[in-house]
Amino acid sequence: MKKLLLVYVALIGLFMLYVYHAHFKEPVANPWDTRGLQGDLNETYMMITFQSGMDYWKRCLKGFEDAAQALNVTVEYRGAAQYDIQEQITVLEQAIAKNPAGIAISAIDPVELTDTINKAVDAGIPIVLFDSGAPDSHAHSFLGTNNYNAGMNAAYKMAELLDGEGEVAVITLPNQLNHQERTTGFKETLEAEFPAIEVIAVEDGRGDSLHSRRVAHQLLEDYPNLAGIFATEANGGVGVGDAVRLESRAGEIQIISFDTDKGTLDLVDEGIISATLAQGTWNMGYWSLTYLFHLHHGLTEPQILQTREEAPLPLYVDTGITIVTDENVDYYYAD
């Protein structure tokens, strides 16, 4: 009887030990082992933008968060509320002071942020740029839209909409590099591939829907055969759409716009805007976090001397363009 009791106690003890062992053996975060790529919830990666309330950033942040969830790490979002260089510099300084596992930043200006970005690099904080770059900084990578290719995509779509012939115009921001590239890609592709389509005007829409509407009215008056307009940014596209609707010429004028804010999507849904170009914002966020994770964990190319001339990560990622028409517009409302 006593012997049985001993076995009984021993068994209970063994059972409790086993339960204890099984429950407290937490997985250790060593990403090179065969348990897969995973980090630690104490690792915080920060995303920093400007005009932080803008719809545009939502999908960037969603991609950033999805990657963080997959890799079991933590995310913080910070942004300058305004379109203000000094404010974004301050936000970045504050982020550096917190010594995060990595920073992804969209630069409000290609030059003014360079010193502060380099300060992060010098402090050993992984930093990548997305959407808007700072080419002379020491950031480890840039992930964004190839604007020349975006313009090229617009040209192919315009040619499809016009059956390869007609007069078209561009409404753009002639002083901003990304918009110059979109315009050049559009024009050069039409010239090379669709000689029967003529770009008869390139106008400044000032990034403002009211001004762009006035410009579009003038274009419709000056060029009675105008068949298409490419607006290189969203406010311009909304302005052009308003002008075409007011003059009851929807369907006659093919409009191609840029980005997927609600105003633009509504005009696509109504059939006023024929197509709009969605940037790969989710991919910008997802792969920014993935790159920062790899830098933080030292999972970049082994055996490479770490000097300024070395490239531990791909330097440039073209996150691509998706063409949104009334056929797939519903998917973009879901954001």
Place this chain on the structure above:
Amino acid sequence: MKKLLLVYVALIGLFMLYVYHAHFKEPVANPWDTRGLQGDLNETYMMITFQSGMDYWKRCLKGFEDAAQALNVTVEYRGAAQYDIQEQITVLEQAIAKNPAGIAISAIDPVELTDTINKAVDAGIPIVLFDSGAPDSHAHSFLGTNNYNAGMNAAYKMAELLDGEGEVAVITLPNQLNHQERTTGFKETLEAEFPAIEVIAVEDGRGDSLHSRRVAHQLLEDYPNLAGIFATEANGGVGVGDAVRLESRAGEIQIISFDTDKGTLDLVDEGIISATLAQGTWNMGYWSLTYLFHLHHGLTEPQILQTREEAPLPLYVDTGITIVTDENVDYYYAD
């Protein structure tokens, strides 16, 4: 006594159940959960090249293998032994027949492989291109060197070596697109940034070291003030190096070459070649596998309509360039 025995039996039963449960509850490969990104060793990802014996592919495969280890999946390497389009098509057909989790392929020809690549896409097999693309195929992404930027890097390095002035020549393959881009990037950067450096000749080296050596001899004779030569591919660089050594003009003529095969590294080590441009081959392999893994597991952008116009992954990744000189050449021998 009987009651105690019952308790005893019940406890043993419970214990065995627990052990059984704990041991057979293997982790399920669901990469979105918090256990990190991980696959299954039964998932096989294939890398396919041409001229499979070439040193150049070793670091691509190393990157592919390192990513596979991190993600706990399996890798197979296949290649056409020769520089033979038909053979590579056959190898790709055989790979498709095995229904792997993904295929990364470097296309021997930008056009001839397109149909077979599309066959893989239509069969639902994720496929990405690396190093050499097939732009009209439906492959999900291309990861490789931006050759224009590579030429630009060569220009900056040449300007540094020549203190911003002197006569230079280019030895290249004038009929191959990637080499045209390297030459254009080199020339345009010098023209724009370093007007005191003049490109006095662009010659065909035929990708052959003996022919390139003869061309270099002729250049040295024709242009007594020649101060630098940029060879856009490795055999050309070795030929130029041989010519400069034979004429005992090492140190006088700055040579910049391409890639990191042993012959080139030896000439860098000897000080005959001043610098050579290493392509981001490890990154090509590493991120190719990572992209295929994401496609196989459906970890690309959610809520997007999967049509031909959609871009689930970044379309183009510039894997960058590293400048190799006698200061860091040892790291490249290690490969």
